[in-house]
Amino acid sequence: MEEKRLIESAKRGDDLAFALLFQDSYQLLVKYLIKVTFSYETAEDLAQETMARALEKIQFYNGSSKFSTWLISIATNLFIDMTRKQKRENRYKEQEQSIRKLKWQLQTSDEDWIDTIEALGKLTEEIRIPIILKHYYGYSYAEIGKMLDIAEGTVKSRVHNGIIAVRKELRLDEEDSKHRRSTK
Amino acid sequence: MKKIVNIEEAQNKEFKSTIVKIKLGLGHLDENSKVFNPDLSMIQAKIAEQRELAERKWRRDIKLFCLIAAVILSVMLIALYQNPIVFAAVQGISAACFIAVTFFKYIKQKVKET
Known part of the structure; x- marks a missing residue:
C-alpha cells in the first residue's frame, strides 16, 4: 500500500518519494547485480545507471510487478547492453578477473560454494541470468521472459542447458555415475 | 516403461x-x-544531478532537431521553386523508403512472434 502511494507520488515528480523507493530496493538490487556481474564495482555503477534510467522511465511503470522487480529488469537489460558492447574474448577475461578479485575480497578460496560460483561464471550472461532469476529469486519462466524480452520456451531451454553446463563444470555427472555404480 | x-x-x-x-x-x-544502504540525502543529490543532466540533454536535442528541420525545409523549398522534378523525385524516394522500412519491421515482428 505504502509502495503504491510512493509510486504515485514519484510519477507526479516527487523526488523524495522516488528516493525512498530506490533506497528501499537498493540492497536487493546491488546484491542481485553482484551475483550477475561478480564485481562489487560494476554492480554499484550499474545500480546508479539503473536509478537514472528508472527516473527517466517512471511514467511508463504500470505497477503490475513490484518496484524492485522493475528495477531488476532495467538493471538486467543495462548489463546485457553493456556486455554486448564488449568483445567476447575480453568479456571472458574480465569475468575471470572479476571472480578472482571476488574470491580475494571474500577471502575464500578453498570453500565448496566458490566452485559453484566459478561454474556459474563460466556461463554466458544469457544463460546465467535466467538461472539466477529462476532458482534464486523464484521468478516464473513467464516473468523472466517478460524481463528479458524473450519467449518463455527460450527461458526454459536456457535454464535447462545452463544446469547441464554447471553439472559438467562441477563434474557432478561423474560423481553421480560413480555413486550409482557403487550402490548397484 | x-x-x-x-x-x-x-x-x-x-x-x-x-x-x-x-x-x-x-x-x-x-x-x-x-x-550498505546509501543515505537518503545522497540519493536525492544524485536524482537532482540526473534531472539537470536530462534537462541539458533535452535542450541540446531540441536545438539539434530545430536545426535539422530548418535545413531540410530550406532544401525542400529551394528544390520546389528551382527544380520541381528533383522535389518530386525526393518525395517519391522518401515514400518508398518509408514503405520499405515499415514492411521490414512488420516481417521482423512476425518472425519474432513465430
Whole structure:
C-alpha cells in the first residue's frame, strides 16, 4: 500500500518519494547485480545507471510487478547492453578477473560454494541470468521472459542447458555415475 | 516403461541437487557481500544531478532537431521553386523508403512472434 502511494507520488515528480523507493530496493538490487556481474564495482555503477534510467522511465511503470522487480529488469537489460558492447574474448577475461578479485575480497578460496560460483561464471550472461532469476529469486519462466524480452520456451531451454553446463563444470555427472555404480 | 520412468526420476533428482548447490553458492555470496544502504540525502543529490543532466540533454536535442528541420525545409523549398522534378523525385524516394522500412519491421515482428 505504502509502495503504491510512493509510486504515485514519484510519477507526479516527487523526488523524495522516488528516493525512498530506490533506497528501499537498493540492497536487493546491488546484491542481485553482484551475483550477475561478480564485481562489487560494476554492480554499484550499474545500480546508479539503473536509478537514472528508472527516473527517466517512471511514467511508463504500470505497477503490475513490484518496484524492485522493475528495477531488476532495467538493471538486467543495462548489463546485457553493456556486455554486448564488449568483445567476447575480453568479456571472458574480465569475468575471470572479476571472480578472482571476488574470491580475494571474500577471502575464500578453498570453500565448496566458490566452485559453484566459478561454474556459474563460466556461463554466458544469457544463460546465467535466467538461472539466477529462476532458482534464486523464484521468478516464473513467464516473468523472466517478460524481463528479458524473450519467449518463455527460450527461458526454459536456457535454464535447462545452463544446469547441464554447471553439472559438467562441477563434474557432478561423474560423481553421480560413480555413486550409482557403487550402490548397484 | 518402468526403466524410462526411473531414468527420468534419477535425472530430476540430479537436477534438483545441482539447483540446491547453485542456491547454496549464491546464498553464501549474498551473506558475504556487505552492501550498505546509501543515505537518503545522497540519493536525492544524485536524482537532482540526473534531472539537470536530462534537462541539458533535452535542450541540446531540441536545438539539434530545430536545426535539422530548418535545413531540410530550406532544401525542400529551394528544390520546389528551382527544380520541381528533383522535389518530386525526393518525395517519391522518401515514400518508398518509408514503405520499405515499415514492411521490414512488420516481417521482423512476425518472425519474432513465430
